[in-house]
Amino acid sequence: xxxxxxxIPIKDRVSMIFLEYxxxxxxxxxxxxxxxxxVRTHIPVGSIACIMLEPGTRVSHAAIKxxxxxxxxxxxxxxxxxxxxxxxxxxxxxxxxxxxxxKLALDDELRLKVVRKMFALRFGEEAPQxxxxxxxxxxxxxxxxxMYELLAKRHGIQWNGRRYDPKDWExxxxxxxxxxxxxxxxxxxxxxxxxxxxxxxxxxxxxAGKPLSFVYDIADIxxxxxxxxxxxxxxxxxxxxxxxxxxxxxxxxxRGEKILKKLIPLIEEVLSAGEIEPPEPPEDSVxxxxxxxGSIGDVxxxxx
Numbered sequence: 001x002x003x004x005x006x007x008i009p010i011k012d013r014v015s016m017i018f019l020e021y022x023x024x025x026x027x028x029x030x031x032x033x034x035x036x037x038x039v040r041t042h043i044p045v046g047s048i049a050c051i052m053l054e055p056g057t058r059v060s061h062a063a064i065k066x067x068x069x070x071x072x073x074x075x076x077x078x079x080x081x082x083x084x085x086x087x088x089x090x091x092x093x094x095x096x097x098x099x100x101x102x103k104l105a106l107d108d109e110l111r112l113k114v115v116r117k118m119f120a121l122r123f124g125e126e127a128p129q130x131x132x133x134x135x136x137x138x139x140x141x142x143x144x145x146x147m148y149e150l151l152a153k154r155h156g157i158q159w160n161g162r163r164y165d166p167k168d169w170e171x172x173x174x175x176x177x178x179x180x181x182x183x184x185x186x187x188x189x190x191x192x193x194x195x196x197x198x199x200x201x202x203x204x205x206x207x208a209g210k211p212l213s214f215v216y217d218i219a220d221i222x223x224x225x226x227x228x229x230x231x232x233x234x235x236x237x238x239x240x241x242x243x244x245x246x247x248x249x250x251x252x253x254x255r256g257e258k259i260l261k262k263l264i265p266l267i268e269e270v271l272s273a274g275e276i277e278p279p280e281p282p283e284d285s286v287x288x289x290x291x292x293x294g295s296i297g298d299v300x301x302x303x304x
Contacts, residue, residue, distance in 0.1 A: 007071035007297025010196040011261040013049040015189045015254035018247060021056035024063040031066055033057075046070035049260055050192040052077050052184075064088060071301035073192040077184065084184070084212070087191065094198030094300050100278035101203050101214075101271065110274040114205045117273030121266070122221045137206060147224050155236040174242055175235040181243040182227035183219070185250040187212065190219040193263035198300030199271075218267055226253060264298065 022033040022041070031045040045051070045066060050073045053059065059074070067074050067088060074088035104110045112133055119127040119136055123143065127136055145161075152159030157175050164172040164180050172180065191201050194214055204213025206220075230249045239245040254260065 007301040008046055010049055010071075010193055010264060010298050011258075013047050013260060014044075015048075015251060015260055016050040016052060016185060016192075017043070017048055018052045018054055019043075019057055020054035023058045023060065024053070025060040026062040026066050031063060045072050048072050049196075050075060050188040052188055055079055071196060071297050073188070073195060075188055075191070084187070096278050096281070097198035097300070098200055098203075100276075101199050103276065103279060104271060104274040105203050105205055107274075110276065111205050113273045113275065114270060117270055118206060118217060118221055121270070122224075133206065140206075144224075147228075151229060151232045155232045157232060157236055174238065175232060177242045178231035178235040178239075178246050179228060181246040182231040182250055183223065185247060185254075186219045186223060186227045187215050189254065189260060190263060191215045193260065194218065194267060196298035196300045197264045197267050198298075199267065218263070218270065221266065221270075222259070222262075226250075226257065226259065 019033055022035045024031070024033055024043075026032070027034075027040065030040075031043045032040040033043060034040050043051070051067070053074060053076045055078065064074065076085040076087070077083060078085065104114055115133050115136055116127040119140065122140070128139065131139070148162060149159055152175070159175070160173070162176065162179070164176045191212060194201050199214065201212050201215045202210070204210070204217045207213040207216040210216070227250055230253060231246055234242060234245045234249055237245070
């Protein structure tokens with residue numbers, strides 16, 4: 001009998017890969033992508049944080065099971081990764097973390113503290129006093145529009161605003177295509193980090209009402225110092241395949257800047273702004289009949 005698989009911590013993984021036109025399966029114990037000619041490409045699934053599955057991919061039950069066991073997020077996306085259809089959940093199952101996050105989000109005072117912290121981390125200065133969440137959202141939106149304009153001017157690109165259609169990749173101009181591809185990369189690894197830390201992607205603070213609200217909250221803190229400048233830089237070269245060029249540049253950036261090592265501490269720092277302790281389980285709660293075995297993975301990974 002082989003020992004049980006245990007997840008590699010998220011900070012030690014490759015950020016992401018994109019796969020298309022093939023069948024993901026487990027063959028002879030290996031996680032592989034098999035193309036239409038039968039050629040196998042081995043994927044080191046346990047050392048990747050997030051695998052983006054583009055149109056033309058199919059996934060076997062065995063492949064999904066192995067990805068879940070090693071804590072690798074599978075994300076089904078549209079062409080160029082612009083539209084997210086679904087994601088496999090390798091973690092996020094820590095009830096104490098989920099209750100802590102929910103308590104912060106449901107209390108107006110605590111939520112405002114968290115939003116103010118996100119503002120400070122994003123812009124490098126304290127948020128204006130006596131402002132509501134909606135007012136801070138408006139201030140942020142105005143600053144973001146200005147940042148887009150400055151980046152366009154720096155790279156000599158005509159900027160007509162952030163305009164794109166998630167259902168039609170070709171409709172957007174090149175710079176908007178590049179931005180969409182770049183942000184999808186950041187969203188993928190951010191969701192993987194949130195799940196690995198034991199939290200819920202849907203419980204946001206500035207964003208709300210979407211399955212990835214908290215993903216957008218956390219990713220936006222880093223977006224303009226990481227992937228958005230890359231998008232404008234690539235767009236300025238007038239690439240034939242903007243999505244591919246952007247992905248490669250993002251992958252290199254994530255590796256060079258060690259973004260995965262920074263994401264989980266960032267999540268904890270943001271939530272700690274609420275200045276409360278995670279809630280204790282109720283005294284009358286029943287402990288698990290079969291305790292979970294220890295794991296070298298992150299707290300949200302389910303391994304056994």
